[in-house]
Amino acid sequence: MRFTVLATFSALVAYAWFMIKVGRARRQFGIEAPRITGDEAFERIFRVQQNTVEQLVLFLPALWLFGVYVSDPVAGILGLCWTGARVLYATEYYADAKRRGPGAALTILLALVLLIGGTAGALLH
Secondary structure, X not given: OHHHHHHHHHHHHHHHHXXXXXXXXXXXXXXXXXXXXXXXXXXXXXXXXXXHHHHHHHHXXXXXXXXXXXXXXXXXXXXXXXXXXXXXXXXXXXXXXXXXXXXXXXXXXXXXXHHHHHHHHHHXX
């Protein structure tokens, strides 16, 4: 399961980086917790972190289903691609929220492949 573990690690490192960016942005734009609105640039940084939390709820169980019941190496590759797609999404969203399409679409597509493949693998096991 080492490939699935590495993919999990990469996703969580990306998420931790997004959290750090929110903390830095709070200081930069003078937005104290629990406020989540203010400068538009801060709001985009915050939304990337929040959207990643929302996506992790689907991604992590799907990744592990796939890794256990289908293929650990393939799960690892798909998981690393998912993390890359999250970074692409973040880069797009930081620049302009309307340009987030490719990264967002790829993130969802990869998660669905993992979910459907992992569920099918579990049911056929």
